[in-house]
Amino acid sequence: MKVAQIAPLAESVPPKLYGGTERIVSYLSEELVAEGHDVTLFASGDSVTDAKLIPCSDVALRLNPAVKDQLPHQILMLEQVRRRAHEFDVLHFHIDVLHFPLIHDFADRAVTTLHGRLDLPDLRPFYQGFADIPLVSISNDQRRPMPPVNWSGTVYHGLPADLLPFTEKPKGNYLAFLGRISLEKRPDRAIEIASRSGMPLKIAAKIDNADQGYWKTAIEPMVKSHQNVEFIGEINDEQKADFLGNAAALLFPIDWPEPFGLVMIEAMACGTPVIAFRCGSVPEVIDHGVSGILVDSVAEAAENVEWALKIDRRRVRATFEKRFTAERMARDYLDIYRRLPGTRTKAGRLRHSNGYAVGLEVVN
Secondary structure (H helix, E strand, C coil), rough: CHHHHECCCCCCCCCCCCCCHHHHHHHHHHHHCCCCEEEEEEEEECCCCCCCCEECCEEEEEEEECCCCCCHHHHHHHHHHHHHHHHHEEEEECCCCCCCCHHHHHHEEEEEEEECCEEEEEEHHHHHHCCHHHCEECCHHHHCCCCCEEEEEECCCCCCCCCCCCCCCCCCEEEEEEEEEECCCCCHHHHHHHHHHHEEEEEEEEECCEEEHHHHHHHHHHHCCCCCEEEECCCCHHHHHHHHHHHCEEECCCCCCCCHHHHHHHHHHCCCCCEEEECCCCCHHCCCCCCCEECCHHHHHHCHHHHHHCCCCCHHHHHHHHEEEEHHHCCCCHHHHHHHHHCHHHHHHHHCCCCCCCCCCCCC
């Protein structure tokens, strides 16, 4: 099957540091290539992939100080996609909303994965206006605020099985917080949980410009006033394996409708149990008492730290292998691709007439 993956340009694929969407695009693209599909990736020029890379910017836009407005670069990428759309059996978009008005001619063989929160009031009229565009959710909970739309399925994220090694006996007796310093991620809760439980806490997190005020006024003073808390900053994938693998447990004390929460399955891949607040997708991802503990308050989280530390790390890893590998994710997306009406009918004839029949896989 000839598949186009269209990624955001803010980060490379995969990202150098933080970047959940770009990371998932990378895992999916590489797995599809490994399974023998012809994949073309539209992404920043510093992306690294076994797919055919179409560079749509020199480097990730967030890393280019000369870029003041990302929108023109994204529109140029979409023009490249539009001109080459006839080459592909399926076009898979990961860029939110910009492409919707441009894909009517091939919308029946295009699919869009929605990676963000969908409860924002401005989104509802938008999706009502494009109710026929095929969409994929990354959790069932993510769908709740949406108007009636054309859902093609829910596909949970997945990681390469060998990306993060299993750690049966962690070297550190600490709780971990990994992600982003922001109000909805609630690092303040993580600090309080660690304080109440009497355990050290290590925070590895990115601080966006928009969250500098929250960091300076709320979180940095808490870090400085708690001797058991260490702020590490943003880390890369190599550091992540050590950071998560040697943690006694991951804290995921969110306070928002989390669409998925990639860090939870990253911890599970290491065998590290997760103590998570029962918000958004969390109950879909964490099997209570098996891969982690679901809680509703800081007090409940602190009370259950001891229980979480007794969870069998081999069962945590086994749950990851059963539910959250990139192989399973790619299989789920292939099922969706093959069910798209344009893939089943017009795509085959269109590709044949344009001389792009090689690698076509049409399901009757």
